[in-house]
Amino acid sequence: MTPSDLLRALRGRGGSASGEALALDLGVTRAAVAKHVAALRERGWRIAARRRVGYALEAAPDLLDADVVMPLLGTRWLGRDWRWHERTDSTNDDAKAAAEARAPHGTVVVAEAQDRGRGRLGRVWHSPPGENLCFSAVLRPDLAPAAAPPVTLAAGVAVAEAVEEAGVAGASLKWPNDVRVGGRKLAGILTEMAAEADRVRYLVVGAGVNVNTTRFPDEIAAIATSLRIALGRKVDRPEFCAALCARLEAWLDRFFTEGAAPVIAAFRRRAELPRAVRVDTGRGFVEGQAEDVDDSGALLVRTASGAVERVTSGEIA
Ligand code: BTN
Numbered sequence: 001m002t003p004s005d006l007l008r009a010l011r012g013r014g015g016s017a018s019g020e021a022l023a024l025d026l027g028v029t030r031a032a033v034a035k036h037v038a039a040l041r042e043r044g045w046r047i048a049a050r051r052r053v054g055y056a057l058e059a060a061p062d063l064l065d066a067d068v069v070m071p072l073l074g075t076r077w078l079g080r081d082w083r084w085h086e087r088t089d090s091t092n093d094d095a096k097a098a099a100e101a102r103a104p105h106g107t108v109v110v111a112e113a114q115d116r117g118r119g120r121l122g123r124v125w126h127s128p129p130g131e132n133l134c135f136s137a138v139l140r141p142d143l144a145p146a147a148a149p150p151v152t153l154a155a156g157v158a159v160a161e162a163v164e165e166a167g168v169a170g171a172s173l174k175w176p177n178d179v180r181v182g183g184r185k186l187a188g189i190l191t192e193m194a195a196e197a198d199r200v201r202y203l204v205v206g207a208g209v210n211v212n213t214t215r216f217p218d219e220i221a222a223i224a225t226s227l228r229i230a231l232g233r234k235v236d237r238p239e240f241c242a243a244l245c246a247r248l249e250a251w252l253d254r255f256f257t258e259g260a261a262p263v264i265a266a267f268r269r270r271a272e273l274p275r276a277v278r279v280d281t282g283r284g285f286v287e288g289q290a291e292d293v294d295d296s297g298a299l300l301v302r303t304a305s306g307a308v309e310r311v312t313s314g315e316i317a
Pocket of ligand 1: 116
């Protein structure tokens with residue numbers, strides 16, 4: 001028996017039950033029940049002990065572990081395998097390792113803190129303990145590598161919708177992966193892929209969302225924001241995390257069944273376009289007026305010569 005089994009038994013009895021009833025349900029002694037209640041309290045669960053009623057579940061901790069988040073999940077396949085770290089280097093790295101070790105489609109890795117959180121183009125992603133969402137999902141779609149980019153756009157749309165569901169209006173998308181509010185970055189997506197020439201082996205979609213952070217390192221203080229800053233109050237991270245999973249699953253399902261068109265249309269509605277851009281493609285810069293995204297998710301930039309360049313990957317400087 002584990003503390004998680006005890007939680008399930010307590011929930012199964014509507015949130016309150018005597019030690020005796022729980023011991024009976026779980027086939028253990030009352031002393032074992034008391035020991036696991038103590039372990040759960042240690043992890044931040046508020047469990048009252050009342051005369052005549054017994055144990056009563058009062059509040060869950062502000063953690064993103066399976067015990068807290070899975071009961072809130074309404075998804076079919078995303079997050080059905082849930083892996084939590086109190087601290088890790090990078091959930092994207094953990095998800096890749098899990099994928100290599102045969103983790104199923106939809107496996108989610110979350111962490112309370114990352115020591116080497118990675119952004120795009122080798123940047124550092126700031127991930128202080130217990131404040132934000134560091135989330136990575138393993139996907140095993142039946143896709144050619146060239147058809148994968150809309151996954152990043154779908155994740156951006158899902159985050160933007162979850163941000164609005166949390167009460168923050170006007171979440172926009174800066175191609176390809178920034179979710180912004182009031183011109184400041186609130187979240188970023190880092191999609192990584194393992195593929196053969198004609199087939200994706202797996203994708204890892206990582207999302208870093210600034211949920212409750214109120215102070216950023218100096219170098220990003222002027223350009224970053226969080227849900228808490230935008231709302232003026234703390235946000236329930238487990239609820240936000242479950243809402244994001246629901247939106248992400250819905251958009252990925254649409255992409256996998258209907259193709260890129262609905263994802264691109266949803267991205268366009270929120271895209272910060274048209275705008276003047278200088279895009280760092282990793283192989284040089286493309287400068288001009290970004291006008292639109294095409295049907296595969298590439299950015300269309302009209303350069304000074306009047307020609308339109310298709311940028312499939314890069315970062316708007
Ligand atoms: C970016 O905007 O450059 C992308 C940021 C992605 C950060 C997330 S946090 C969870 C996952 N693990 C990582 O190391 N990175 C992504």
